[in-house]
Amino acid sequence: MTGFAGTGILLRQALRRSRWLILIITLGTWLLSWASGVATVDLYPTEAERVLANAVGNATTGVVAFYGHVDLPDSLGGLGTAKLQMIDFIVIAILVIALVRRTTRADEEAGRTELLAGTPVGRRAPLAAAVSLALLVSVVLGLGSGLFVGLSGLPWTGAWALGLAVTAVGWAFTGLTAVAVQVSASNRICGVIAFSVLGLAFLLRMVGDLRQGRPGEFLRWLSPLGWAQQVRPYNGERWWPLLLTLGLLVVSLLVADRLLATRDIGSGLLHERPGPAHSRIGSAYALAGRLQRGGVIGWALVFSAMGLVVGSLSGTIGSFLTPETIDLLRRLGGAGDVAALLTSVYALITGYLAAAFAIGAVLRLRTEEADGHSEQVLAAGVGRTALLLSHLLIAVVGVPVMLTLAAVGDYLGRLSGGEDHSLVASLTAFWVQIPAAWVLAALTVAAYALVPRLASAIGWGALTLAIILVEFVGLLKLPDWIAGLSPFRHVPKLPAESMRWAPELGLIVIGVAFLALAFSVFRRRDLPAT
Amino acid sequence: MTTVIEISGLTKNFGHVRALDGLDLAVHAGEIHGFLGPNGAGKSTTLRILLGLVRPSAGTCRIFGQSPGQAEVQRRLAYVPGDVSLWPNLTGGQIIDLLGRLRGGLDPARRADLLERFDLDPTRKARTYSKGNRQKVALIAALASNAELLLVDEPTSGLDPLMETVFADYVRDLRTEGCTVLLSSHILSEVEALADRVTLLRAGRNIETGSLAQLRHLHNTRVRAELAHPRPGLAEVPGIQDLVETDGEVGFTVATDALDRAIAELSVRGIRSLTCEPVSLEELFLAQYETPAPATPRLPEPSRS
Numbered sequence: 001m002t003g004f005a006g007t008g009i010l011l012r013q014a015l016r017r018s019r020w021l022i023l024i025i026t027l028g029t030w031l032l033s034w035a036s037g038v039a040t041v042d043l044y045p046t047e048a049e050r051v052l053a054n055a056v057g058n059a060t061t062g063v064v065a066f067y068g069h070v071d072l073p074d075s076l077g078g079l080g081t082a083k084l085q086m087i088d089f090i091v092i093a094i095l096v097i098a099l100v101r102r103t104t105r106a107d108e109e110a111g112r113t114e115l116l117a118g119t120p121v122g123r124r125a126p127l128a129a130a131v132s133l134a135l136l137v138s139v140v141l142g143l144g145s146g147l148f149v150g151l152s153g154l155p156w157t158g159a160w161a162l163g164l165a166v167t168a169v170g171w172a173f174t175g176l177t178a179v180a181v182q183v184s185a186s187n188r189i190c191g192v193i194a195f196s197v198l199g200l201a202f203l204l205r206m207v208g209d210l211r212q213g214r215p216g217e218f219l220r221w222l223s224p225l226g227w228a229q230q231v232r233p234y235n236g237e238r239w240w241p242l243l244l245t246l247g248l249l250v251v252s253l254l255v256a257d258r259l260l261a262t263r264d265i266g267s268g269l270l271h272e273r274p275g276p277a278h279s280r281i282g283s284a285y286a287l288a289g290r291l292q293r294g295g296v297i298g299w300a301l302v303f304s305a306m307g308l309v310v311g312s313l314s315g316t317i318g319s320f321l322t323p324e325t326i327d328l329l330r331r332l333g334g335a336g337d338v339a340a341l342l343t344s345v346y347a348l349i350t351g352y353l354a355a356a357f358a359i360g361a362v363l364r365l366r367t368e369e370a371d372g373h374s375e376q377v378l379a380a381g382v383g384r385t386a387l388l389l390s391h392l393l394i395a396v397v398g399v400p401v402m403l404t405l406a407a408v409g410d411y412l413g414r415l416s417g418g419e420d421h422s423l424v425a426s427l428t429a430f431w432v433q434i435p436a437a438w439v440l441a442a443l444t445v446a447a448y449a450l451v452p453r454l455a456s457a458i459g460w461g462a463l464t465l466a467i468i469l470v471e472f473v474g475l476l477k478l479p480d481w482i483a484g485l486s487p488f489r490h491v492p493k494l495p496a497e498s499m500r501w502a503p504e505l506g507l508i509v510i511g512v513a514f515l516a517l518a519f520s521v522f523r524r525r526d527l528p529a530t
Numbered sequence: 531m532t533t534v535i536e537i538s539g540l541t542k543n544f545g546h547v548r549a550l551d552g553l554d555l556a557v558h559a560g561e562i563h564g565f566l567g568p569n570g571a572g573k574s575t576t577l578r579i580l581l582g583l584v585r586p587s588a589g590t591c592r593i594f595g596q597s598p599g600q601a602e603v604q605r606r607l608a609y610v611p612g613d614v615s616l617w618p619n620l621t622g623g624q625i626i627d628l629l630g631r632l633r634g635g636l637d638p639a640r641r642a643d644l645l646e647r648f649d650l651d652p653t654r655k656a657r658t659y660s661k662g663n664r665q666k667v668a669l670i671a672a673l674a675s676n677a678e679l680l681l682v683d684e685p686t687s688g689l690d691p692l693m694e695t696v697f698a699d700y701v702r703d704l705r706t707e708g709c710t711v712l713l714s715s716h717i718l719s720e721v722e723a724l725a726d727r728v729t730l731l732r733a734g735r736n737i738e739t740g741s742l743a744q745l746r747h748l749h750n751t752r753v754r755a756e757l758a759h760p761r762p763g764l765a766e767v768p769g770i771q772d773l774v775e776t777d778g779e780v781g782f783t784v785a786t787d788a789l790d791r792a793i794a795e796l797s798v799r800g801i802r803s804l805t806c807e808p809v810s811l812e813e814l815f816l817a818q819y820e821t822p823a824p825a826t827p828r829l830p831e832p833s834r835s
Contacts, residue, residue, distance in 0.1 A: 186618060186657065277623035277652040282631035291617065372615035376668075379581045379611075380632035381604035526584045 006121030010129035014103045018133075025095050026141045029088055032468065033145040037152025037159075039475040040080030047074050054078050065310050066349055068209045068229050077158055077234025080475050081149070085162055085233065087471070088145055089225055090202070092170040095141070096134045097194045100177040103130035105187040127260055131178055131253065138170025154234070161233035168231070168245035172224035173198065175252030182259035192298065199302065201225045207309060224248060284382045288390035291368075292361060296398060299357045303350070303402045307409020310346060312416050343410075343429045344493035350406045351433025351488060352467050357402055358395040358441035359459040365391045365448050366455045369528050384523045388445065392515075395441045403430040403437075422495075429494040435507035436487035440466065442514035449518035452529045532559040534679055534710045535580065539589035541734075542575055549575040551734035552589065557712055562705055564725030565714040568819050572734040573714045574612055577683055580712075581609055593679070605634045608677035612684040612714075614664040616656035622667045623652025629671040641674040647696045662688035673700050680704065680711045686720060698724055718812045730818055737818060745814060750783040752807045753792065758800025767795050783809075 015022070054070040057079040067082045104126055107113045113126055146163015150156045177194045184190035201223040208220020220226035227241040281287050365388065368374045374387060407423075407430040414421040444459035451458070469478065469486035483489050490503035535557035542550040550572045557563045567573050578584040579591055582599020593603050616625055623645075630636030645652055648666045656664065665688045672680060680701075686694045694717075701711055701724055715721050721728065728745065730738040738745060750771070760778045764770060769788020774781045784792045789806075796804070 272655055272658050274653040275621035275624065275655055277621060279620070279624035279627040280631075281624070281628045284632070287628060287632075290620075372611070372613065373617060375578075375581075375583050376609070376611065376615075376629065377632065378583060379604065379607075379609040380629050381601050381634065382632055383601055524585065 003122035003124035004128055006116075006119070006125040007128045007132065010103070010121065010125050011132050014099070014129050014133045018099055018102060021095070021098070022137055025091060026137070026144065028464075029091055029141055030144050030148045032472070033084060033088070033162075034148035034152045035476050036080050036084040036472065037149040037154045039472075039477065040077060041153040050074055050076070050078055057082070064209050064212075065206050065346070068205070069212055071232060071235040075234050077154060077162075081154070081158070081162060081234050083471060083475070084149075085165065085229065086225075087468075088142075088162075088166045089169045089228060090198075092138060092141055092166055093173045093198050093225075096138060096170045096173045097177045097191070097198065099134045099137065100130045100174060100181060101187060101190055101194065103133065104178075104181045105184070105190045108187075124257065124260065127178060127181070127256065131174055134174040134177075135171060138167045138174065142167030142170060157237055158234035161231050161237040161239075164239075164242055165228040165231040165233060168242050169224060169228045171249045172228075172245040175249040175256070176224075178256035179252050179259065182256050182263060192294075196298075203305070203309065205229060210310070284377060284386045284390040285393065287377065288364075288394060292364060292391070292394050295360065296394065299398070299402060300405055303353070303406040304409045306350065306353070307406035307411075308413040311410035311413020340425065340496040343425060344496045346410070347407075347426075347429040347433060347494070348470070348488060348491065350403065350430060351436055351491065352463070354399050354402050354433055355437040355440045355463050355466070358399050358437045359444050359463055361395040361398060362391060362441050362444045362448070363456055363459055365445070366452055369452060372528070375527060378527065385519055388449070388519060388522055392441070392445055396438065399437045399441070400431065400434055403433060406430055425495040428499070432491055432494045432499070432504065433488075435504045435511065436466075436491050439487050439507045439511040439514070442511035442518070446514040446518040446521075449522040449525070533557065534559050534594060535712065536592045537576070537580075537589070538591075540576070540579065540586050540591055541588040542572075542579065542584065543587045549734055550579075550586070550589075553731070553734060554736050555729055555739075557710060558727075559710055560705065560708050561726040562701060562711040562713060562724050564721040564728040565712055565731065566716075566718070566721060566728060566815060567731030571731040573731060574683055576731075577609070577681055577712075577714060580681060581607075606677060607679040607681060608633065608672035608675045610665075610668045610672045610680075610682040610685050612687075614661075614668045616659070616664055616667060618657035619655060621653055621655055622650060622659065622663070625656060625667055626652065626671045626674070629668075630675055633675050633677065635676050636671075636674050637676060641670065644670045644674055644700070648693055660688075662690070662693070665689060666693070669697065673697075673704070678709060680709060681714075682711065683714045684716065685713070686715070686717060694720060718810070718815055722810070730815070732819065746786070746808050750785055750809055751789055752781070752783050752809065753789075753796075754779070754781045754805045755796050756802040756804075757796065758802055761799050764795060767792055 051073050054073060054075055057067075058064060058069050067079070067086045070078055070082055104113075107126065116126070142165075143160075143163040145166050146159045146161075149162055150159030173194075176197050177190075180190050180193040180197065184193055202225055204219045204223035205226040208217050208223070208226055211217045211219070220230070224245055227244045230238065230241045232238055281290055365374070368377075368391075377387060378384065404427065407426040410430075411421060411423045411426045414426075440459070440463055443462055444455060447458040448455040466486040466488055469483050470488045472478070473483040473489070487507050490507060492498070492500045492503065533556050535555065537553055537555040540550050540553040540555075541548070553572065553576060555565075555576070565573055565576070575584065579586050580593060580598050582597075582604070591598055594606060596603050616622075620628070626641065627636065630641070648670060650663060650666045650670065656667070659667070665685070669682075669685060672682070686697050689697065698720065701713075705711065711724075713721060713725060722742065725742065727739065727741045729736055757778050757780060760775065760780070764775070764780060764782070765773050767788070768791070769785045770782045770792055771785075772781075772783050780796075782792075
């Protein structure tokens with residue numbers, strides 16, 4: 001096989017370029033793994049408590065949907081490792097997608113790959129370097145997580161199973177992204193394809209979990225996340241699902257290599273179609289709308305689908321609800337009846353997604369500036385404030401819209417599942433997440449105005465932290481004030497609890513303060529930032 | 531005569547790099563003003579300050595009598611950046627319309643005419659365009675607008691000679707309509723052909739300003755002649771320099787005010803053929819920039835990490 005000349009150099013260079021991203025995410029994941037392990041060991045010291053906790057987890061739709069089942073009734077890892085495992089899976093998948101894309105598509109688009117064409121570097125080398133990097137990082141991150149779980153005191157068999165499962169997810173998505181990179185015509189579309197595959201994989205696994213013991217459970221086996229989950233650390237470990245991910249990796253790399261051979265560097269397999277010769281875009285707002293149009297439609301579909309799917313499946317979860325389990329459920333998610341509890345847990349998770357949408361929308365400002373588009377728009381007479389507002393509005397208006405879509409989907413889904421549910425309950429439960437998503441978006445805008453180069457890191461980092469603080473507050477026994485840094489901690493858990501206006505208004509006030517800072521700073525700084 | 535752009539003592543520091551060091555510049559209404567300088571001299575920075583994208587560290591800058599960056603000022607000008615970056619998923623036609631509408635108006639007849647003359651397909655997505663085509667999109671968007679002031683940064687660096695001519699013709703047409711043009715360029719022949727006045731920039735400062743005629747006046751004319759009856763004595767003529775005599779052919783440079791006397795000396799010797807060339811802008815440029823800068827502070831070399 002030829003065409004690999006220079007892979008080593010490109011690999012070293014790719015590693016160097018992404019070293020901070022890799023380092024921070026790897027260390028963060030290792031830390032989380034160790035802390036979760038330690039906390040899990042301490043949380044339910046007696047077997048009876050463990051059995052109860054695991055049963056409760058299995059009975060809660062939101063928990064099962066996001067994290068999966070705990071299959072062994074007295075599983076030592078229980079919910080803690082189930083949570084850790086799923087979060088690790090998603091983190092490594094996102095990291096791996098980013099690494100492969102950066103070194104291949106992004107470079108091609110910027111013309112850097114073309115620069116290499118004048119050197120002896122082989123044709124396969126850029127992809128080989130990207131894939132090698134992603135595979136190596138997966139091994140280090142995955143096995144390291146397993147190591148830290150074992151070091152925290154949980155049994156080693158389960159620890160290594162977890163580590164291998166995480167590595168397997170990384171490997172599977174390396175292969176899938178390698179194929180996506182060949183298919184798409186641009187870096188942005190490649191990202192859309194890769195993340196859609198991730199989302200689909202998550203959805204299939206989620207449906208499979210929710211349909212456990214009923215027809216439809218097989219869907220979990222169509223998803224690499226499902227395979228890795230079925231390695232079952234601390235749940236009766238099985239090793240053969242790992243072979244499935246290995247097989248997927250090999251097959252997808254072969255496919256990617258074949259596609260690479262047939263396409264031109266700089267383009268994808270989908271060829272360009274001509275477009276309209278005129279446009280009616282006449283304002284910065286219209287431009288922002290046109291640029292974000294695809295993303296907004298995609299997100300709208302995601303929110304609607306999620307709402308429908310989980311809503312339709314929520315009523316079918318077994319009603320294994322003894323007084324003890326109900327009591328534990330209350331401790332998990334506040335007072336109120338069980339159905340309300342389930343809605344509030346699910347709404348919170350949708351709130352995380354809404355924040356992700358808002359941050360992504362706002363970060364478009366940064367890419368527009370870095371690409372040299374904002375300066376042309378400003379030179380044509382658009383004011384700085386208008387420019388900032390044009391993309392901010394999409395986030396601000398979009399968040400309530402997305403949450404409404406999810407709420408309506410949830411209501412319709414439950415209706416179709418034969419459940420008697422209130423639309424108002426769904427709507428209010430989801431709307432209550434709005435200020436949390438808004439405040440994170442406002443923080444990102446302020447970061448863009450002040451330190452544009454760090455805006456992406458700050459925005460996504462803040463969201464990740466906000467989620468981890470809330471999800472692991474019980475497990476890690478975090479003090480209230482630390483957990484309180486997360487906006488989601490302050491969101492009232494409707495309809496299980498009653499509405500509290502004070503924290504919501506507080507979040508909005510903080511958001512407005514961030515925005516005021518952003519607008520005043522942005523008017524004065526140089527563009528593009530130097 | 532109104533001054534459209536007035537810059538005085540403009541200074542800009544990016545960290546410890548001094549991009550502009552007390553620049554003075556004045557562009558009069560209705561003229562085409564050439565803006566020349568080597569890489570790193572501060573041309574793009576000056577344009578950015580004029581557009582309000584970058585704030586000066588010191589000095590004043592006024593366009594149409596106002597400070598840069600205001601909406602009313604932006605609507606009256608059009609900008610063509612040096613390195614054109616377009617939205618990859620929009621077509622060329624969409625981008626032209628978009629920029630035109632943001633500015634407040636586009637002349638549809640001129641737009642259609644420009645598309646034809648620049649030979650640009652407006653239905654192709656911007657990511658499929660070559661560098662030259664991307665430049666054409668930005669040029670068409672600017673030339674078709676109703677702006678009073680055109681700021682162009684390296685407008686034809688990616689265009690072939692045919693398209694350069696199209697551009698030059700349009701700019702001249704715009705001038706007859708009263709438009710002012712600030713043309714920053716490395717392509718000296720183009721500036722020479724188009725500009726009324728020229729400003730030479732070096733290390734963030736203005737080192738020469740004036741019309742080409744004025745600048746030439748300070749420099750020499752190159753003369754080549756074939757003589758019927760060569761005779762010694764040319765070397766002694768005041769003003770004649772760099773004299774080369776071979777076989778009845780003479781070549782020399784002469785200061786403009788000594789030209790009369792020099793030609794007289796030649797005609798006495800019997801002129802068979804005669805070529806007189808005013809010094810080209812290229813020679814002016816090289817003469818200015820080849821010599822090391824005097825005591826004015828230079829841009830420090832970027833430190834290597």
